[in-house]
Amino acid sequence: MSAPRERILEQASVLFHQQGYNSTGINQIISEANVAKASFYQHFKSKDDLCVAFLNKRHDYWFSKLIDFTSKSKNQKEKVISAFDFIMQMNERENFRGCSFLNILSEISKEQESILKVIQSHKNDLRIFFNQLVKDELLATHIYLLFESAIIESQLFKSNEIVHQSKAITTSLI
Amino acid sequence: MSAPRERILEQASVLFHQQGYNSTGINQIISEANVAKASFYQHFKSKDDLCVAFLNKRHDYWFSKLIDFTSKSKNQKEKVISAFDFIMQMNERENFRGCSFLNILSEISKEQESILKVIQSHKNDLRIFFNQLVKDELLATHIYLLFESAIIESQLFKSNEIVHQSKAITTSLI
DNA sequence: AAACATACAGACAAGTCTGTCTATTTTTTT
DNA sequence: AAAAAAATAGACAGACTTGTCTGTATGTTT
Numbered sequence: 001m002s003a004p005r006e007r008i009l010e011q012a013s014v015l016f017h018q019q020g021y022n023s024t025g026i027n028q029i030i031s032e033a034n035v036a037k038a039s040f041y042q043h044f045k046s047k048d049d050l051c052v053a054f055l056n057k058r059h060d061y062w063f064s065k066l067i068d069f070t071s072k073s074k075n076q077k078e079k080v081i082s083a084f085d086f087i088m089q090m091n092e093r094e095n096f097r098g099c100s101f102l103n104i105l106s107e108i109s110k111e112q113e114s115i116l117k118v119i120q121s122h123k124n125d126l127r128i129f130f131n132q133l134v135k136d137e138l139l140a141t142h143i144y145l146l147f148e149s150a151i152i153e154s155q156l157f158k159s160n161e162i163v164h165q166s167k168a169i170t171t172s173l174i
Numbered sequence: 175m176s177a178p179r180e181r182i183l184e185q186a187s188v189l190f191h192q193q194g195y196n197s198t199g200i201n202q203i204i205s206e207a208n209v210a211k212a213s214f215y216q217h218f219k220s221k222d223d224l225c226v227a228f229l230n231k232r233h234d235y236w237f238s239k240l241i242d243f244t245s246k247s248k249n250q251k252e253k254v255i256s257a258f259d260f261i262m263q264m265n266e267r268e269n270f271r272g273c274s275f276l277n278i279l280s281e282i283s284k285e286q287e288s289i290l291k292v293i294q295s296h297k298n299d300l301r302i303f304f305n306q307l308v309k310d311e312l313l314a315t316h317i318y319l320l321f322e323s324a325i326i327e328s329q330l331f332k333s334n335e336i337v338h339q340s341k342a343i344t345t346s347l348i
Numbered sequence: 349a350a351a352c353a354t355a356c357a358g359a360c361a362a363g364t365c366t367g368t369c370t371a372t373t374t375t376t377t378t
Numbered sequence: 379a380a381a382a383a384a385a386t387a388g389a390c391a392g393a394c395t396t397g398t399c400t401g402t403a404t405g406t407t408t
């Protein structure tokens with residue numbers, strides 16, 4: 001069995017993503033991670049602290065998957081298109097739970113600034129990703145916006161149909 | 175003073191929008207609405223029931239404001255463009271708290287189907303709104319997607335900058 | 349005047365939450 | 379093998395949650 005900190009992060013990832021941040025309690029996390037409460041507070045000074053760690057982990061995981069997936073395509077344009085296929089794959093895999101970052105954005109208050117910063121930084125990286133693929137900055141923004149709404153709308157309607165449409169629209173743009 | 179049910183809905187609207195659904199308790203709502211708890215449960219059978227009532231009220235409010243705002247424009251195309259100005263106005267007015275419907279979408283679980291349905295129906299109406307303004311269905315979807323992400327990204331970055339960009343992109347489309 | 353609806357205050361149940369603490373055991377390092 | 383570090387269980391504080399309940403007061407209708 002892995003180290004407690006890893007087990008906590010592992011379970012928090014599953015539960016935050018499945019149930020949401022506010023609906024997931026520390027007690028459930030530690031009990032499913034088989035970790036004592038005192039151990040939890042040795043590794044994380046608060047639940048918000050865990051949230052930041054989770055989002056960082058999620059960022060690394062999600063981006064490495066995206067890069068992996070899109071790198072199969074040969075040219076830049078195809079990489080952009082395949083990013084939409086990536087959404088669809090992730091939706092199927094994760095039951096249309098949408099974007100962890102945007103979900104948590106909806107749950108936090110003004111006071112939770114450190115969490116907000118991680119979310120902003122994640123989305124900034126996504127914009128940079130598209131910016132590197134298409135040189136035109138306005139076009140990159142355009143695709144980024146379509147990409148974002150594709151994730152959200154598929155979460156809302158629990159279907160990949162709108163991702164297909166977003167993909168088609170994006171294809172017509174480039 | 176208005177009737178208790180109105181006062182409850184009024185306060186719930188403010189608090190759900192400001193703090194989020196799960197972070198707002200019944201006790202806070204009734205205390206700020208100056209209503210007894212027994213009275214609350216006479217008008218709403220549960221918190222989820224109140225949530226549905228809130229979303230319906232919000233739907234009516236938001237759409238009437240949108241129609242009002244956009245009807246100042248003379249032609250169809252200008253109405254579409256002014257919808258983006260509407261977002262900016264609402265963002266300023268409501269401190270970049272984003273879309274109530276999408277915020278609550280992030281907070282609910284699979285079991286809360288009745289809430290999900292109200293959210294889906296709201297967004298369907300928004301799609302219909304754009305569909306009626308631009309006859310091309312794919313273009314309407316395109317604009318709808320840009321509109322949605324404009325709301326979300328401005329909530330994320332607490333700025334109207336990306337709404338301006340979305341507006342510019344939309345203008346170039348029609 | 350009697351009956352009814354609606355509102356009130358607020359105690360209460362049963363559970364949740366985060367975070368702290370003590371005391372014991374296991375694991376790692378010297 | 380001894381010392382130090384890390385993990386354990388779980389009690390506890392204090393505040394919160396939704397929802398139920400009793401009893402009282404006010405106002406309207408018959």
